[in-house]
Amino acid sequence: MPGSLAHEPLTRSVEDYLKAIYHLSSKGEPAGTNDIAHLLALSPPSVSGMIKRLAEQGLIAHAPYRGSELTDQGRRLALRMVRRHRLLEAYLVEFLGYDWDTVHEEAERLEHAVSETLIERMAAALGNPRTDPHGDPIPMADGTIHEFVFNPLPDIATGSVVEIRRVNASEPERLRYLASLGLKPGTVVTLLDRQPFNGPISIRTGTHDHVIGHDLAMGLLCAPVEG
Amino acid sequence: MPGSLAHEPLTRSVEDYLKAIYHLSSKGEPAGTNDIAHLLALSPPSVSGMIKRLAEQGLIAHAPYRGSELTDQGRRLALRMVRRHRLLEAYLVEFLGYDWDTVHEEAERLEHAVSETLIERMAAALGNPRTDPHGDPIPMADGTIHEFVFNPLPDIATGSVVEIRRVNASEPERLRYLASLGLKPGTVVTLLDRQPFNGPISIRTGTHDHVIGHDLAMGLLCAPVEG
DNA sequence: GATATTATTTCGCCAACACTAATTTTGGTG
């Protein structure tokens, strides 16, 4: 029954797939089977099989050999998971002493177990934040999300002063390193110098000067400092 | 491989079975297959099958047609789940506005998803409590548990003054009713009267007099008031 | 345009866990 109205509870697997497809197709392109498999650490045949089931349930649109995209219903459910994940991260950091490099793993498991009630209570306890500890936007309870567009640090003009608004880095080591340099959402940095050919980037924070690699700097999304 | 050392993560099902067997065999007798099935809302054959798997893994000792008991390893794991459950209940009540009648269901799902780290942080945030909101003892992190023995209210001598220390009631309605009468752990009550043949019991709390049925009163476990 | 590479899917297969129906064991009871 494609697109059945009564949404029986999703399995953990289905929730993971929807979230993966959401993230992978966030840049316009449909999500490739291999990419999903890689992200979820599964084999491509497993993903192929699940894709078929998800398509039958009306959660994704799948064109064979072309990739998968979320349907409206699928995106609604994916965003619900993203909201849960990011609120959990915020809550764990705020109230239970987690660091932004360790919190992902915990949230990854909890997001499948929390009730709507619990999530909303956590949101309330946090004062309904708009972003999680990495600066990623938290979807609203009604399923809307406001994705702001920031510029990666390497795209900033030399000499400008910008505020880090969002930090993209999946590996905990990167996050720990960035934290050790004080590079997190809210930090104001001045771009001192940029070497060509994806070379290192020199920046100045309030207290220190740092040189960081292009790769790492690409994960630092910035906006002009507000007056 | 019975009793393998490296404890690969348990499935949700296994965790539920271990907890069920722990509770059912807490009164000395091995847990019957039917009782487990009833408690977990499963069919007896399903339980029979799982029992075989658990016995193979060395988590329970099973004598066919005789019942199941936890091995030391199984008990250790069951107590870990009980600790998680009760700490979660305590945390949700203390910090997230849950009532003791709604908290069980939420904890029931979360207990399978929380890490050791998270549980210990919650315990610390609570000040390492010894009991949960129902007065049930919380096993220590090292796997020990102190089960105090209290007397059900109907066993108390008329005229005595006792403190409710623990409340056994699974249905939320019962718990809500008891809460509405102020009958919860810590409440001091005077036993006014006891009707024979499991009849109603009259009690006085600090502010009110109440008459409650024998059945309900059996769930109120009491101890003499401390000097 | 033929072919090599890569992405994707199909084809069995397996393990965990649930179920119903049928069978066996156990523990009484007349």
Next chain:
DNA sequence: CACCAAAATTAGTGTTGGCGAAATAATATC
């Protein structure tokens, strides 16, 4: 002691969701 009911198990099935091997489609290359 024979028989019956309750408890437990076995037999057979289904679903979910993994896997590797092999086939196939899309894409890139010469």
